[in-house]
Amino acid sequence: MTGSGSMARTEQPGPVVHAPAAPGRLPLLGHALPLWRQPIAFLESLREHGDIVRLDIGTWPVHVLTSPEHVHAVLVQRAQQFGRGRIFERLRPMFGNGIVTTDGDFHRKQRRMVQPAFHRNHITEYAEVMGRAAEAMCASWKAGEEVSMLTETRRYALSSVAEMTFSGGLSGQAIAEVHRSLPVVLEGMLLRAVMPKSLDLLPIPPNRRFDAAAARLRGVIDEVIAQYGVEQAGQEDRHDLLSLLLSSVDADTGATMSAEQVRDEVIAILFAGTETSATTLAWIFHELGQHPEVERRVQEEVDAVVGAGPVRPADLPRLTYTNNVFQEALRLHSPLLFTRRALAPLTLGGVSIPAGAELAYSPYALHRDPALFRDPATFDPDRWEEEGEEQRRAHRFIPFGAGQHKCIGDSFAVWEILTAVATVASRWTLVPAPGVTVRELPAGIPQPSELPMIPVSRH
Numbered sequence: 001m002t003g004s005g006s007m008a009r010t011e012q013p014g015p016v017v018h019a020p021a022a023p024g025r026l027p028l029l030g031h032a033l034p035l036w037r038q039p040i041a042f043l044e045s046l047r048e049h050g051d052i053v054r055l056d057i058g059t060w061p062v063h064v065l066t067s068p069e070h071v072h073a074v075l076v077q078r079a080q081q082f083g084r085g086r087i088f089e090r091l092r093p094m095f096g097n098g099i100v101t102t103d104g105d106f107h108r109k110q111r112r113m114v115q116p117a118f119h120r121n122h123i124t125e126y127a128e129v130m131g132r133a134a135e136a137m138c139a140s141w142k143a144g145e146e147v148s149m150l151t152e153t154r155r156y157a158l159s160s161v162a163e164m165t166f167s168g169g170l171s172g173q174a175i176a177e178v179h180r181s182l183p184v185v186l187e188g189m190l191l192r193a194v195m196p197k198s199l200d201l202l203p204i205p206p207n208r209r210f211d212a213a214a215a216r217l218r219g220v221i222d223e224v225i226a227q228y229g230v231e232q233a234g235q236e237d238r239h240d241l242l243s244l245l246l247s248s249v250d251a252d253t254g255a256t257m258s259a260e261q262v263r264d265e266v267i268a269i270l271f272a273g274t275e276t277s278a279t280t281l282a283w284i285f286h287e288l289g290q291h292p293e294v295e296r297r298v299q300e301e302v303d304a305v306v307g308a309g310p311v312r313p314a315d316l317p318r319l320t321y322t323n324n325v326f327q328e329a330l331r332l333h334s335p336l337l338f339t340r341r342a343l344a345p346l347t348l349g350g351v352s353i354p355a356g357a358e359l360a361y362s363p364y365a366l367h368r369d370p371a372l373f374r375d376p377a378t379f380d381p382d383r384w385e386e387e388g389e390e391q392r393r394a395h396r397f398i399p400f401g402a403g404q405h406k407c408i409g410d411s412f413a414v415w416e417i418l419t420a421v422a423t424v425a426s427r428w429t430l431v432p433a434p435g436v437t438v439r440e441l442p443a444g445i446p447q448p449s450e451l452p453m454i455p456v457s458r459h
């Protein structure tokens with residue numbers, strides 16, 4: 001096997017081999033100990049052992065792809081040979097059959113029906129709502145008074161996605177319920193995804209909290225859908241995702257979605273679109289706090305492009321440096337792991353993969369590979385202006401995945417995040433609270449352990 005420092009092998013004639021196992025495997029436990037103790041560092045270390053490395057989570061074997069070429073082959077070129085895999089299947093009992101957890105023809109059909117809600121025209125409409133939410137966030141701060149940027153970014157991201165989904169159609173009580181239950185579900189989710197299925201039914205507090213929150217979330221969304229259904233019969237169109245899903249028609253069969261399927265899609269989007277954006281945004285504020293010269297350049301650009309008024313959607317494409325800051329934060333703080341499952345036996349890069357085997361890719365580890373990014377641990381937004389051999393290496397940057405399961409909310413996230421960063425930069429400098437060391441905690445996208453910051457007024 002070659003390390004990711006050299007070009008990965010494409011299909012070559014020659015003997016088919018098994019993927020090498022990562023070192024440190026124990027009977028029954030497999031690699032559970034290093035994964036439990038230091039999951040992020042352990043995943044990153046795998047690239048030293050090959051382009052495809054076998055990992056055992058307990059008795060569950062996973063083939064981790066560490067080269068961009070193999071990841072691209074699995075996500076795009078040979079996507080038809082793979083299903084969703086274990087992480088997604090374990091989430092199905094809670095999230096049902098929305099586009100996040102399904103695959104094959106069903107996924108394709110559903111994705112076609114959900115896609116129009118993410119059309120550019122709609123996103124510009126949502127951008128105005130995002131602008132108002134960002135203004136409200138900024139207006140709630142007092143100069144010199146510490147704020148938790150973890151709480152702030154989560155609230156902002158949830159408001160943005162909830163507004164796009166329900167366009168103000170959620171009652172105060174329902175909004176409070178989504179704010180209460182969604183974080184509990186998101187936090188428990190990662191544990192659920194890797195835990196053996198047999199443990200789900202144990203009446204231990206994490207399971208009880210998780211199940212209760214998931215049930216409340218489903219209940220509240222069912223109520224809103226029932227309400228919308230009644231209103232739709234009266235032809236009221238609210239221009240939001242929910243109205244769109246309720247009226248969406250399958251191009252082949254002419255059928256509409258059942259209320260249950262609509263609920264599953266809404267939950268899928270709330271779940272996939274909240275914590276991801278919130279965490280990325282939190283890291284951006286953290287990085288700006290650690291790099292005052294970068295923050296100053298962002299502020300100068302925002303002053304020049306946006307001026308004194310609120311951020312307008314048309315301003316965003318002109319914020320090129322701010323966009324580089326966003327890309328750089330996405331690179332350093334990417335999703336940790338996604339799975340796929342081989343539907344039939346195959347070979348990949350000369351390695352034999354049996355039917356049913358799990359494969360995984362880690363945007364996080366890929367984006368910190370020194371063969372793909374110069375000084376990968378350094379936060380350097382200017383790297384996105386460089387042109388060199390590394391920049392020409394295809395498929396090295398995949399924060400939103402690729403292929404048929406590529407993030408459906410990628411443009412939404414860009415607008416949402418740039419709007420928040422520009423709005424904050426036009427009013428405040430956020431200074432890290434003294435004496436706090438921000439650590440990285442394992443999560444879907446590794447999260448800051450805490451993020452207290454002090455707003456200093458710019459005007």
Ligand code: HEM
Binds near residue numbers: 268273405412
């Ligand atoms: C910075 C923010 C975000 C990041 C880094 C991110 C990342 C990703 C990635 C890597 C995938 C592909 C997973 C795979 O390969 O299986 C994905 C899928 C998805 N994302 Fe995002 N995402 C973000 C924001 C959003 C937002 C704002 C929404 C919705 C409002 C969203 C909705 C979805 C959905 C529904 C899928 C599943 C698509 C499918 O399987 O067809 N994401 N996201």
